[in-house]
Amino acid sequence: MNNRIKVLRAEQDWSQQALADKIGVSRQAVNAVERGKHDPSLQLAFDIANQFNQRIEDIFFPEKLTNSEGCE
Amino acid sequence: MESTKQEPLFLKLFMTAMVLFLILIAVQTFSLELLDMPTWLKVVVTLMPGLPLIWAFFIFRARYKAFDEYMKALTGEAFLWTLGFLCVSSFIYGMLAMKFPMPEVELALVTPFVFGSHGLIVQLLIWKDNE
Numbered sequence: 001m002n003n004r005i006k007v008l009r010a011e012q013d014w015s016q017q018a019l020a021d022k023i024g025v026s027r028q029a030v031n032a033v034e035r036g037k038h039d040p041s042l043q044l045a046f047d048i049a050n051q052f053n054q055r056i057e058d059i060f061f062p063e064k065l066t067n068s069e070g071c072e
Numbered sequence: 073m074e075s076t077k078q079e080p081l082f083l084k085l086f087m088t089a090m091v092l093f094l095i096l097i098a099v100q101t102f103s104l105e106l107l108d109m110p111t112w113l114k115v116v117v118t119l120m121p122g123l124p125l126i127w128a129f130f131i132f133r134a135r136y137k138a139f140d141e142y143m144k145a146l147t148g149e150a151f152l153w154t155l156g157f158l159c160v161s162s163f164i165y166g167m168l169a170m171k172f173p174m175p176e177v178e179l180a181l182v183t184p185f186v187f188g189s190h191g192l193i194v195q196l197l198i199w200k201d202n203e
Contacts, residue, residue, distance in 0.1 A: 024140070025140035025141075025142065026139075026140050026142065026143055028142060028143065028198050028201070028202075029140045029141070029142035029143065031201070031202060032142050032201045033142070035201065035202075037201040038141075038142050038145065038201070040141070041141050044140075044141060
């Protein structure tokens with residue numbers, strides 16, 4: 001699954017550690033989700049979306065959708 | 073972060089268990105060498121160092137429960153790798169030992185091997201995800 005976490009973090013000027021502290025996970029977890037190495041649980045996806053005041057579907061994209069519609 | 077807050081406590085408890093383990097190894101060695109004890113007491117003294125290891129297991133389990141979902145997944149995968157390596161290598165050793173004279177392997181080394189290689193594999197998996 002792809003996502004816009006890196007872009008959103010940059011907009012807020014948050015480091016991975018800062019985001020990790022806000023949602024109560026390790027920096028490694030944020031890094032793995034951000035790089036698409038780990039698909040987050042629904043709870044973690046909600047926590048991330050809440051931090052950016054966005055909806056889950058505005059942050060996370062299935063890879064098929066990303067490939068076919070040219071999303072980031 | 074919950075897991076980070078618990079990390080120093082985990083280290084303290086784990087190191088305490090390891091120190092206790094070393095003390096009991098020393099007690100075991102000296103008792104068996106110097107004291108004349110009945111067999112049942114010798115068995116008890118010999119097995120005593122196992123107690124802090126059991127405690128260490130429960131400390132590790134508590135730490136695992138405090139992990140976030142990603143670290144839990146990595147820990148599980150690392151144990152799968154460790155178990156696979158242990159099973160395959162012991163099977164190969166056993167097959168060879170059935171046909172050829174083989175050097176003795178100390179079974180007490182299995183525990184440090186499992187925990188050591190598990191820690192190493194977790195770090196390798198994190199490194200791979202960061203690549």
